[in-house]
Amino acid sequence: MHVALHPDGLSDALVRTWIGFILLACLGAVPLGAAAGDPRQAVEVPEHYRLGVIPWQSPSKLAGMFLPLADVLERGLAHPVQFVTAPGYRQFVERVKARDYHLVYLNPLLYPQAREAGYRVVARLAGDGMNGILVARQDRAMPSFDQSVRERRLRLALPSEEAYSARVLREHLGTMGLSLDDFDVEYFGSQDSALLAVHSGRADISGTCLPSLRSMPEAVRSELQIVEQTPPQAAMLLAVRDDVPEAVSAALVEILVELHNHGAGQQVLNALGFYEGFAVASEADIAQRSR
Template structure:
C-alpha cells in the first residue's frame, strides 16, 4: 500500500514537472525550475528532497518544473516562467546579467566533463580521438564549450579531424559508447557520480575538461526581498539537515554555498554564445 502511494505521488510529480504552465504559481505556491541536464524522471528522483524541504521551511507548495531542452529552459527563464531556478552555472550568470535574477546559493561541486570510451577500446588518450566521433550534450551547454576547447588544445577540430555529435542531454551522451552511437562521449562528473558500478565497469575515463563553478540557484526579481532572504538562509542551512545530507550524497552536489562576484565573473566567457553578435 505504501509503495502504491509512493508511486502515485511520484507519477503526479513527474506529470507536474513536464506540464506545469507558465506563470501558474499562486499566492500559496512557488515554482522551482530545474535545468534539464537529465530526464524528467531523474530530475524528480534527485530533487524531490529539496522540494519537500523548501515547502516545509517556506510554508508554501513548491512545484518542480522544467523544459524539454536546454534552449527552451533559457527561454522560459527569460520569460519569467520560474520563481526560482536551479541551473547550469553559465545560464545562471546569463539570468543574472540579462534578466535580473537574484543570487541565492551555488552548489559546492565543480562542473567538469569526463571523456568516456568502452573499457576494451583502443582509445586511451585524447590524441587517439583523431578521426573518431564524440557525443556531447547540446551546443549551448557549458560542458560542450569546454569540450571544444579541450579538443582544440590537442589540435582536434570538429568537422576537420574529429566529429562531435550533439545530443539532447548529458545522460544520453553518457551511454553513447556502450550503445555504439559514438566512439567516445563526454558527460559531467555529477552523472558519473550517480552511475551504477555495473555501467562504470564497462567504461573508462581517458581525459577531463577544465572545470567551472557548480549549479546556481537564483530567484526571479518578482520574489520579495524578504522571501529571497528566507530562501537563501534555507538553502545554506539545508546541508545541516538529514534530508540535506541525503540529497547532497545522492546528487553529488556536495553543499549550498554563497555566490561571490568572483565566481560569477569566472562564468562570463561561457555566456558569450548567447550575447555575441
C-alpha cells in the same frame, strides 16, 4: 499636465478608468459564466514557487534528483514549490528569459541571460567547480587525443550543442589543438543519453560532466572510464527572480547552505549527487570566478 475635459465635464482619464473597470468586469464575468456549465471550473489557486532546473539529464532523472530538494524547500519556506524542467536547453533559456520560474538552477554560461531577465544568483554548488570529462568504455583501448584523431574520426556523443559540458569540452579540445569538427558528433539530448550511447556502443566517447557519471547506475558506471578531464570549471548556480521577497530569498539560501549539516539534508544532497552541498553566492563571486 494637460487635462482635456469632455462636454459633460468628465476628464479623459476618468472616462478611461471607468471603461477599464467595465472591461475588467466583463472579462471577469466571462470565465465565471463559462464555469457555470463546466464541471471543472477555473479558480484562483495559491501561487507556487516554480523551481526551474536546466535539462542536463532526462526529466525523470532530474525529478528524482530535485524533487527531494523541492520538498525540503517547500517545508522550509512554508510555501508550495513546483519542480519543473524543460524539453531542451533552448526552451529552458526561452523560459528563463520569459521569467517563467521563480527559482532557477542553471550553469554559469546561462547566468548572464538570466540576470538580464531579472534573476540574481543566491547560491552555488560548494567545492572547486564542475569538471568536464570525456568517457569511453573500459573494454576499448584508451584513445589518444592527438592529431591522429582526425584520421580515426571518433564518434563523439554530446548532450546538446548548448550544454555546459559540451561548451567546456569544446574549449578544452581547443587547447589540445582539436575541434568538434575532428569528430563525428551526435547530440543525444541529455548527459545520461550521451553516456548510454557510449555504453551501448553507439558512440566511442561521450562528453559530459563528473556528477552525471556519478549518477549513472553502477552497472553502467563500472564499464565506463574517464579518458580526459578538464580543469575545474565554475560551479552550477541557483538564482531567484527579482520579485521573490528578500526574506524568502534569504530563507532559501539558509536552507540550501544548511543541507549538509543534518541527516535529512544529507539525503537530499545524496539524491542530487552534490555531496559538498551548497554555498552562498553573489554577483561578485560569479564575476571573480568567471575571471
